[in-house]
Amino acid sequence: MTIPGTLDNHIGGKEVAARGGGRIEKFDPATGELQSTIARSGAADVDDAVKAAKAAQPGWAATPAVQRGQVLHTIANLMEARADELGAVVAAETGKSRKEGKGEVGAAVQCARFFAGEGQRLFGRTIPSGTPGKLNLTVRTPAGVAGLIIAANTPIANVAWKLFPALICGNGVVLKAAEDTPFTASWTARVALEAGLPAGLFNVVHGLGAEAGEPLVVHDEVDVVSFTGSTRVGRRLAELAGPRLKKISLELGGKNPFVVMDDADLDKAVRWAALSAFSNAGQRCAAGSRIILHDAIFDAFKAKFVAATEALKLGNADTDDLGPVINARQLGNMLAAIERAKEKGAVVLAGGSRMDRPGYFMMPTIIENFGPDDEITETELFGPITCLYRATSFDHAVELANGTPFGLTACIHTRSFDRGLLFCERVRAGVTVINAGTHGSEAHMPFGGRGLSGNGSREPGTEALDVYSELKNIALNVDPAQT
Template identity: 60%
Template sequence: MQSGSAEQVTHAVPGGGALPELAGNWIAGREGPAADGGTLDKRSPVDGRLLCRVARSRAEDVAAAVAAARAAQPAWAAMPGVRRGLVLHEVAEALRRRREAMARVVALETGKSFREALAETDGAVAQGLFMAGEGQRLYGRTTTSAVEGRQALTVRQPVGVAGLIVAANTPIANVAWKVFPALVCGNAAVLKAPEDAPLTAWLFARIAHEAGLPPGVLNVVQGYGPEAGRALAAHPEVGVVSFTGSTAVGREIAETCARRLAKVSLELGGKNPFVVCDDADLEAAVRWAALSAFSNAGQRCAAGSRIIVFDAVYERFRDMLVARTRALRVGPGDEDDLGPVINERQLGRMLAAVDRAARAGARVLTGGGRLTDPEHRDGCYMAPTLIEGAGPDDEISTTELFGPIACLYRVRDFEEALALANRSPYGLTAAIHTRNVHRAMEFVRRVEAGVAVVNGGTYGSEPHMPFGGLKQSGNGTREPGPEALDVYSELKDVYIHVDGAAT
């Protein structure tokens, strides 16, 4: 249905808790609608029902949010970093206290199970606590000078206003990855919430303000990317833009920021290789391959969508993986293995890509279509899909689909596997399964990826570790970890001349 229809809004979260009829903006500590009153609909990917209406923000709303951030930022930056960290620690602890309420909102918006949403929320809390501690570690550097009587050092300073644009696949984790490091560095922020997960950002903003975050330090703008996100990236008073999403949109944001010489951090797509060697523990490899390809309905930039298998174990591994994939339970419950994809548009894109691959000669081993039985027909459910016989340069092998779809490739040996792993426009994550430590370490050294994993999955970042990719998976920045401080701060050289005779 179109926005503004008479359809009734769902007001309650399963398990208790009220939702707003309108997921509005948070600007200068106050919640409100878009300036022109426009809205869009947020629907459940589980059954299509209307969950809420969302403020359809435009450039006017973005400008108001940036103005609020600019007004609040000097006082926030003047607060010592340790004290900013203490405020953010209170925000993280408040999120911990509301973890079940947040997880129910995440589950409602995304269709993932409450169990998975709770784990994601706990990860966001861990991220917040780690970054709050960075308020005590905003290190500069003290070094020597070639000039007698001169001391040389560097200090970190905030950029100013940070524009944060996040995706809906892991919404509260994505919010935490960007908000906490941006704020601990002394910036104020404007968060452009994903239109497919507006309530997560709305609830986080409420929790943060109730925990004592000063008004205007964090502002949330709802709406569509081309209308609100584009205006945020282009705003001349936004000093740094951090974006997580598709490579196509990331390229546009990079061009926009380049025209005004603004800092930009891009965490983009992936078509991540999962290599299975002839000496691998096949049971473990199958388990990790299925998790890498299908957990979170394949909606991870770090999903393992290219499964590269040595010829000697190919048939056995393939048959084991097909059997495991067919046994996966699809639905929104805690007993299920994966839920729906986020919306009808994304589902249609996946179905079309699989159809084109099949018509080009690839073989669909299992899945390949929409689930249309009574339990799933009203939702956005893609059957977990395995494909073999696709060429390494085919569309399905080189395009991120962001769904539960993976392709298998047969290779002779390690060198061919490594060459195929690197034969991609992306370079985000990679995994290898082998019992040979020499082979594993050579893979780690030579694979073209920002993250390399031995005998595990292609996903699973931690708060204290940097994450990011090569090639079209990013622009070289890393978030989170201490490396995120480089995104959200500027270094200033300081030279102090000391006259010993003046003592």
């Protein structure tokens, strides 16, 4: 799939250039070469998109939810039929292999179908009243216009996780696409229009976060905001939404612990540790960036893990294990963080540098010998970098796991049923896993974290319906005298 040389906003069912005429250069992560230029939108463009969504939303809200689901099914069918094409778009924009890109499309299709089915299950409740002749019930009503802001790491999955629950609940949508994966979002908007989604209901604006994302958050006609991205930006958006009492869902970063106990299957643990830390070039909020090892198996695990890491193949072919990081800025931030850690005494066991080839390839990196409060422990680097920690006991491992202000995902490898369940109970995380990886959530499962990992909301799963709808209580009163 050829990425277009220029890409404009998708507003009101049409491709529209930014009002200011500005453009942003977008580079190919696998080569470092200029890939396309995209619209550099501002507040006026966001306003156009919000007005289009607001105009289209009442008709969509009046459409029965079951019929809304049928449109989502059609979108899913078109995405599946064109999975090779869309997978190639994802691969070209991110530098992933086509195999990975197509696999991500499959996950997005599953998400679309799940929420299409929720059109038949937008359940409310009946609630007994203490007053004779009174019946209470609750129904879900649309929030109105949803402002969606996504990250570039898994672009079509990120679109799906927010777009489809927002639509099934009856909302109009304005999506601020990630500037590093703009065409994935625009491709989806075009296909949704083809599938029968009303023009103007799903709009895509391109641009920088401060210039296009922030105006979307503060717009008076945007009723709910959902953001996936860094904790730093999430804090900023929360500050903007707070004074406006605006509903906002924040899915933020993680420094996720991957715990290996002394009774674990080490080969299995090493395999899952490598996937957790390095798959998708480590660009997962759920990446296993802190590997906590029981003292008894520390050296044995380290030797196996270093060997497995050094055997990984970098590139964007289907036979490669990981591709590049998304842009030059991210790569530079990672390299600088590693150098600062080394200056404080950290030891690089594997990787630690960029690959000697064009593009933004970061060698998969393992680091040890640093303090629990060092930057490398406290800061999400969002790349193929992980750190080793030594635990003297199960209790110490849990203490280390809970030793950062993040709380997104966590994993433990152990043969002990008791240890596994106790870990899941005690670890501060929104997602916990036994004997697998720190990643791997599915469309029907709630995902989100606590602390610096989010504000307590969950997407996707049926819990996402709470983000994009409002509950209305209806009281029905019967007058016996009228019977």
